[in-house]
Amino acid sequence: MKALTKTDFHFEGQKSVYHGKVRDVYNINDDLMVMVATDRISAFDVVLPKGIPFKGQVLNQIAAKFLDATSDICPNWKLATPDPMVTVGLKCEGFRVEMIIRSILTGSAWREYKKGCREICGVKLPEGMKENQRFPEPIITPTTKADEGHDLNISKEEIIAQGIMSAEDYAVVEDYTRKLFNRGQEIAVRQGLILVDTKYEFGKRDGKIYLIDEIHTPDSSRYFYADGYEEKFEKGEPQRQLSKEFVRQWLIEHNFMNEPGQQMPEITDEYAASVSDRYIELYEHITGEKFDKAAEEGDIAARIEKNVSAYLKTR
Incomplete structure (x- = not known):
């Protein structure tokens, strides 16, 4: 199972990029934001050393669904989701x-x-x-x-x-x-x-x-x-x-709360897969819809670059 933990895109019109704990945000011409929901996961203000497959897709698609479901209440930044892990929207202060x-x-x-x-x-x-x-x-x-x-x-x-x-x-x-x-x-x-x-x-x-x-x-x-x-x-x-409270609890059980002298426990492939399953379960409970995993064949970053670049050409 693949996970996207790092991005280094160079989109047309890109002015800057901000790498957050779990999201990488690309500024396009000081007008649009390309927000990539990576598979990084954080807890206790630290990013865990292994990514969680499909986590970015889960978060991006839940957020997109709720932005659409509340757009009659107030205007929001979202314009499109050109990739399962990406939302493109208006740059706001x-x-x-x-x-x-x-x-x-x-x-x-x-x-x-x-x-x-x-x-x-x-x-x-x-x-x-x-x-x-x-x-x-x-x-x-x-x-x-x-x-x-x-x-x-x-x-x-x-x-x-x-x-x-x-x-x-x-x-x-x-x-x-x-x-x-x-x-x-x-x-x-x-x-x-x-x-x-x-x-x-x-x-x-x-x-x-x-x-x-x-x-x-x-x-x-x-x-x-x-x-x-x-x-x-x-x-x-x-x-x-x-919620992701279950990840915090697992870290606490392994004596890690990001305090001095504490060491991050090993995140095995098996544990990462179990967290992925929990995130997919969260998606299906919260949305009431079946989760369709994005295609894993090929390079995830290459797929995102292709999808986002094609979308930006239409703007």
């Missing part, structure tokens, strides 16, 4: 904030709550909540996008005071965030899932706000299975979830 929205007290929010924190990002939390309990209504807990290291929690008031967004832009983005999340939850319910929390990124182009990047993927969102949620919550048992 991104706000340096991730809009995180949560419907259930879990993950990092629960860890803070357990320590006695009753306010996250300026949002007051009720007393007496339990792990995996629903909030009275979804809460927005933004983070600033850090160039290096962890993103930091920030409140709406701080975002506006620091000039990261104007009050007018923030009001629009907050409204979009709630409406997008509501749509995502409606779609999840039809698949027997609960969209627990997720993040959205927004940018501006010609004075207009666009939804950018991926949405509602297992890398950017947490899903619980609806069946058994209440029962497990009442018993205080862990929820069955669809």
Whole structure:
């Protein structure tokens, strides 16, 4: 099984390239972005040494599906998916904030709550909540996008005071965030899932706000299975979830959380294949559609270059 872990394309009109943890983004004439979802996988702010076959395709196709399913709510950057691992869209000036929205007290929010924190990002939390309990209504807990290291929690008031967004832009983005999340939850319910929390990124182009990047993927969102949620919550048992949390748990079991002195465990071909199977399972649960593996024969990078170059000629 092949995996694409590195790209070095030279598309016509290419001005620059940004290699992120899992995505490589090519700037075409300061007008378009070619976003390649590689098969790299990250956890605890580090990229694992082996790629996961079909992971990039899974993420790219889930994001494309949800961008299309929410385009009536707000404009988004996507123009086309010329390859199963690539989205081409409008280049926007991104706000340096991730809009995180949560419907259930879990993950990092629960860890803070357990320590006695009753306010996250300026949002007051009720007393007496339990792990995996629903909030009275979804809460927005933004983070600033850090160039290096962890993103930091920030409140709406701080975002506006620091000039990261104007009050007018923030009001629009907050409204979009709630409406997008509501749509995502409606779609999840039809698949027997609960969209627990997720993040959205927004940018501006010609004075207009666009939804950018991926949405509602297992890398950017947490899903619980609806069946058994209440029962497990009442018993205080862990929820069955669809996210890449299982990779983090495997690393923890192998004594790795990217802390000083810890060594990355070996990622065998067998383990990489099992993670690939889990990602495909995530795709089929989240979308309700069968996953069609992209052709593996030949060079994946050559296929992408051919497909993207053909698309760019039509622009």
